[in-house]
Structures are given as structure tokens and as C-alpha cells.
Amino acid sequence: MAIRMYGGAAAAVYAPLDPVSRAEQVERRLTDAIVLGLVPTDHQLPGEAELSRLLGVSTVTVREALRVMRESGLIETRRGRKGGSFVLESQESAVGRVVERLLAMSTTSLRDLGDRYAALSGAAARLAAQRATEVEVERLRRRHRQVVDATDEPGRRRAESHLQIEIAAVAQSPLLFREEVTMQAEIGPLLWLGAGHEDVHDITVDRAGELADSIAAGDGDKARTLTEERIALWTAHLVELRLQELDR
Incomplete structure (x- = not known):
């Protein structure tokens, strides 16, 4: 089929x-x-x-x-x-199945996961700023608007996932794109548990707008820093969520 x-x-x-x-x-x-x-x-x-x-x-x-x-x-x-x-x-x-997986991981493993993803996505954002065309920048802005417009946790998780995939595509590095796809397939939903929470989402929406602007302006260092900050915030919330679930 x-x-x-x-x-x-x-x-x-x-x-x-x-x-x-x-x-x-x-x-x-x-x-x-x-x-x-x-x-x-x-x-x-x-x-x-x-x-x-x-x-x-x-x-x-x-x-x-x-x-x-x-x-x-x-x-x-x-x-x-x-x-x-x-x-x-x-x-x-x-x-619920993803939360079960979260509880089975240690805090150290979660932080290591976040560090790995930040390094990968930060590198992709830096290259995207160097290589993005006007058409690709507009695609990124559309993805950002989807992040802004998302009204529930599933929608926020999906919008953040698609934005990161789009940035990896704009980086024009087949290797980085494959790594982004692989990491999203294997560990993405754990990270998006942190990104999808309303309190975290409200903060990262503004960062996503700044990220799109920095890529449009060709500022690779700022794009990388903003990406790493966003992922660090998601990871911190994920660690907090794990501790809350364990307390229950």
C-alpha cells in the first residue's frame, strides 16, 4: 500500500x-x-x-x-x-506509555539526552542561519506560527517537533537531517512532554520567534544559543515532571 x-x-x-x-x-x-x-x-x-x-x-x-x-x-x-x-x-x-518510559530513566540520563539533542539541534540552527533562502525562511515562519497557534498539549508537541525538523531541513546537511529524524523517532516524545506543557510553551514561543528572526538575519551564533536554551528549558521541565510523577 x-x-x-x-x-x-x-x-x-x-x-x-x-x-x-x-x-x-x-x-x-x-x-x-x-x-x-x-x-x-x-x-x-x-x-x-x-x-x-x-x-x-x-x-x-x-x-x-x-x-x-x-x-x-x-x-x-x-x-x-x-x-x-x-x-x-x-x-x-x-x-501514559511515554510517561512510563520517563519514570524508568534516571535524572542523569535525561540530562544527557537533553545535552545530546541540544548539540545536534544547535548545530543545525547555526547552519540554517548561514544557508537559508528567503523561501526557506518563510517556511520556518509558518512553522513558528503553528507553534504560536497551538492550543493544547498534543498540538504544541506536534508544532515544536515540526519546527525542529524544518530547521534541520533548512540546514541543508543530509547527515544532520537524518540525525534529527532519528532522534525524534527515538527520544522526541520524551522531550516534547516538557515542551508541550503550558507553562514551558508560553516561554519557548517567544524564543521560537527570536530563533526564526536570527535565522532570517543570518546570525548563526544566536540561532544556536536560542536553540540550546529552548532545549535546556524542556529538559529541566522533564526532570521536574519525572520527580513529580515519582512523588505520586
Whole structure:
């Protein structure tokens, strides 16, 4: 079947997994895509054989991952000629799975994750400022407006994700773009738990506007600094969220 991509960030959903990946990694990849809105409600996932080919795992592994997702209420299986696995409307179960992963990580691991992502995205922002064309700057401004206009946590998570993907694309570095896509596929939803919170989002919206302006002005150092500051803020909130969840 033809695979529909809902924006450039959706490329992260079907990027190949590590050859030793297991069912849990497949389940995480697809769950993360649902959390970010990269796979929309009522969207049909590729069939087991196609998912197996795209992700580089066995059909048995894919089947087990889909079973867990069905039991978690993330997808449903429909029978018949137009049957298959379809994404359900509620994101509560998907977010709950990501929170479980958050609780399993140490504070040190979370901070290391944030540092890695800040280094990658900061480098992409610096290059984007050096290489962006007028057309690409306008695309970034549209992504920024989506961040500003987002009214709920799923929308904020999705908008921030798409903005970062767009910056990586504007950097015109295939390597950095692949790394951005890979990191969003593997750890993005953890970071976006911090970015999507209302208090944090209100602060980072202004930073996103400054970031777009700095890229338009060709100020690579400022673009990198703003990106690193935004990610540091998300990471700090993520650490705080983990401690709050543990206290409960």
C-alpha cells in the first residue's frame, strides 16, 4: 500500500530500526508517532509485512508490538477487505506509555539526552542561519506560527517537533537531517512532554520567534544559543515532571 506522510517529520515513523530491535522498540516507535500526531487518528498503519520491511524486523516482532498497542487502546484491528490496524482517537494511553518510559530513566540520563539533542539541534540552527533562502525562511515562519497557534498539549508537541525538523531541513546537511529524524523517532516524545506543557510553551514561543528572526538575519551564533536554551528549558521541565510523577 502507498504510505502517506503527514509532513516531513513523519519520515521519523518509518526510518529503519537497529537490526537487534525487539517488539518493545517497534511499539515505542509507533506509540511515539501517535503522541506527536505524526500518525493521525483513524490512520491505517502499513500491514505487518510492510512494517517488517520498513523497520527491518521480523513479522513476528511486528505482530507482538501491534498486540501490545491493541491491549493499550492505541489501535484497533478491523476485519474485511479494507481492514487493518487503525489509530484510535484518545492519546491518553500513548502519553501514559511515554510517561512510563520517563519514570524508568534516571535524572542523569535525561540530562544527557537533553545535552545530546541540544548539540545536534544547535548545530543545525547555526547552519540554517548561514544557508537559508528567503523561501526557506518563510517556511520556518509558518512553522513558528503553528507553534504560536497551538492550543493544547498534543498540538504544541506536534508544532515544536515540526519546527525542529524544518530547521534541520533548512540546514541543508543530509547527515544532520537524518540525525534529527532519528532522534525524534527515538527520544522526541520524551522531550516534547516538557515542551508541550503550558507553562514551558508560553516561554519557548517567544524564543521560537527570536530563533526564526536570527535565522532570517543570518546570525548563526544566536540561532544556536536560542536553540540550546529552548532545549535546556524542556529538559529541566522533564526532570521536574519525572520527580513529580515519582512523588505520586
